[in-house]
Amino acid sequence: MSDFPAVSYVMPVLNEEGYLADAVAAVLSQAYPAAQELVIALGASTDATTEIARRLAASDNRIVLVDNPVNDIPVGLNLAIAASRHPIVVRVDAHAELPENYTHTMVGLLQSTGAVNVGGVMHAEGRTPFQSAVARAYNSPWGLGGGQYHGAKQAGPSDSAYLGVFRREVLSEVGGYDESLRRAEDWELNSRILAAGHLIWYTPDVAVTYWPRATPATLRRQMFATGVWRGHLVAGQRRTPVKYLPPPLVVLALGASLVVAVAQFAGLLPRVAGVIHLAPLAYAGGLGVVSWRSLGARTPREWLLNVAVLGIMHLSWGAGFLRGLVAGAQTTVDTSRVTKK
Numbered sequence: 547m548s549d550f551p552a553v554s555y556v557m558p559v560l561n562e563e564g565y566l567a568d569a570v571a572a573v574l575s576q577a578y579p580a581a582q583e584l585v586i587a588l589g590a591s592t593d594a595t596t597e598i599a600r601r602l603a604a605s606d607n608r609i610v611l612v613d614n615p616v617n618d619i620p621v622g623l624n625l626a627i628a629a630s631r632h633p634i635v636v637r638v639d640a641h642a643e644l645p646e647n648y649t650h651t652m653v654g655l656l657q658s659t660g661a662v663n664v665g666g667v668m669h670a671e672g673r674t675p676f677q678s679a680v681a682r683a684y685n686s687p688w689g690l691g692g693g694q695y696h697g698a699k700q701a702g703p704s705d706s707a708y709l710g711v712f713r714r715e716v717l718s719e720v721g722g723y724d725e726s727l728r729r730a731e732d733w734e735l736n737s738r739i740l741a742a743g744h745l746i747w748y749t750p751d752v753a754v755t756y757w758p759r760a761t762p763a764t765l766r767r768q769m770f771a772t773g774v775w776r777g778h779l780v781a782g783q784r785r786t787p788v789k790y791l792p793p794p795l796v797v798l799a800l801g802a803s804l805v806v807a808v809a810q811f812a813g814l815l816p817r818v819a820g821v822i823h824l825a826p827l828a829y830a831g832g833l834g835v836v837s838w839r840s841l842g843a844r845t846p847r848e849w850l851l852n853v854a855v856l857g858i859m860h861l862s863w864g865a866g867f868l869r870g871l872v873a874g875a876q877t878t879v880d881t882s883r884v885t886k887k
Contacts (some may be wrong), residue, residue, distance in 0.1 A: 550580035553649055554630030554714075555638050558614060558622030559599065560589030562640035565757055566598050572643040574606060578650050584638075585630045587614040587622030595640075620723035620731040627717060635717060637709045637732075642668075643755040651752050652711040661745040662716040663736065665707025666752030668695045677760040679851035682841045684758055689859055691789040694748045704748035706736040716744055728879050729775035737783075762854070766862045771880035773866025778875035780867075793864030794871075799825035800861070833857060 555573050559566060573584050586599050588611055603609040612629045614622035627635055634653060638644065648666070655664045670685050672678030683689030690696055695708035710732065720738040723731045736746055759765040773793070780786040803826045809815040837843060837852035870878070 550578070551634050551653065552581035552632035553578065553583075553634045553636055553653070554627075554632040555582065555584040555636045556587070556623055556626035556630060557584065557638045557640055558587045558589065558619050558626065559591070559595055559640045560617055561591045561593050561595055563591075563594040563598060566595055566640045567602065569638065569640045569643055570602050570609070572645075573638055574608060575646065576644065576649045577646050578653075581632065582649075583608050583610060583630060583632065585610045585612060585626040587612050587626040589614050589617040589622060618725065618728055620725045620727055623731070624722045624725060627714075627722060633714050635712045635714050637712070639709060639756070641757045642709065643757075645752060645754065648752055648754065649711070651749070655747055655749060656711065656713060659745065659747045661747035662713045663707050663710045663739060663744075664747045664749065665695055665704070665710050666749050666754060667697055668708040668756050669697075669753040670756045670758050672758070672760075674760055675847070675851060676762070676855070677758060679841075679848065679855045680758040680760070680765060681756075682852060683855045683859055684756070686836075686841055688836045688840055689856065691792075693789070697750070698748065699750050701749045701751070702747070704746045705740065706733050707746055707748065708732075709754065710736075716742075727775060727779075728875070729772045730779055733776075734779060762858060765855070766858050767881050769859050769862035770866040771878055773863035773868075774870035774875050774878040775866075776863075777867040777870025777872075779870075781871050781874065790867065793860045794867045795864075796825075796829055796860055797864035797868060799829070 557569070557573075562569070570584065574582075576582065586603075586609065588596055588599055599611060603611050610629055612625050614625055623637065634656070636649060636652070652664050652666070655661065668684070670681035672681040685697060687696065693706070694704050695706070716739060720735070720742055722735075724734050727734060739746060759768050776790060777794075780790070799822075803823050806815060806819050806822045810817070810819060833853055833856055837856060838849050841852045841856075843849035843852050
């Protein structure tokens with residue numbers, strides 16, 4: 547690689563009218579001294595996303611548009627990669643904003659570490675009280691399990707990367723993103739990169755701003771679909787990191803408590819069976835403590851929002867995981883970006 551190889555950014559988009567312009571501006575303003583292009587894969591948006599993308603492309607010849615009529619993220623990424631030209635491929639998200647020196651720093655890490663993919667911190671932020679609570683959960687190990695890119699302090703080898711800055715040849719070698727998946731495509735791609743004997747690198751020194759889902763309904767749909775596809779992958783690979791197990795165990799414990807409660811009410815079980823109710827009580831108590839102390843609630847309202855967000859995330863993801871583990875993902879789709887009419 548030359549000191550500053552040319553870079554292709556690839557961005558799948560669907561219903562991102564409130565975020566697309568800022569995300570594109572963050573890409574095109576990168577302080578990077580080599581050729582750059584941005585390939586946007588346009589899903590069939592029902593808002594003004596496509597019109598915004600076309601206007602942006604008309605104003606800057608570095609932007610290339612390709613159609614992604616099936617909407618699936620892996621398909622859109624592969625289409626964008628195929629339409630791009632440069633030796634470094636940078637995955638970007640319309641719901642994220644890159645810091646100014648992101649590309650320069652990440653390409654430098656590719657060169658200095660010998661890695662084929664590098665990533666930094668996924669730092670969530672919010673514009674509304676609910677979205678800010680979701681951001682606090684994302685930035686805490688109590689929300690999504692404490693993966694490296696949610697804030698680990700130590701740089702080093704990783705099993706995945708947020709977004710990802712890739713050497714193009716490794717994407718060709720492993721076959722790109724798996725288009726049969728509708729969620730967890732990043733983790734699955736990185737698992738094949740590791741299996742091929744390559745290095746993935748994490749740095750805590752670069753943080754990308756991420757704007758999470760902004761309503762309870764969209765957060766629930768996102769978490770359920772993500773859990774389904776994680777369970778589907780775990781069933782196929784027959785292995786899982788321990789960090790993915792607490793949410794489905796909580797769901798099972800809550801379900802068992804409900805069944806026992808109904809049976810006790812009907813006189814079918816003795817009072818001693820009520821010991822099972824300690825599990826949901828312990829979870830509820832832990833949720834309250836974590837929501838106040840670890841997520842940094844400053845007011846009772848923020849505490850209640852933290853409790854609600856963590857509950858939605860844990861239970862939706864856990865229920866989805868069990869569904870995917872037992873029945874597979876089938877046609878489960880994340881509809882949290884779909885505008886409901």
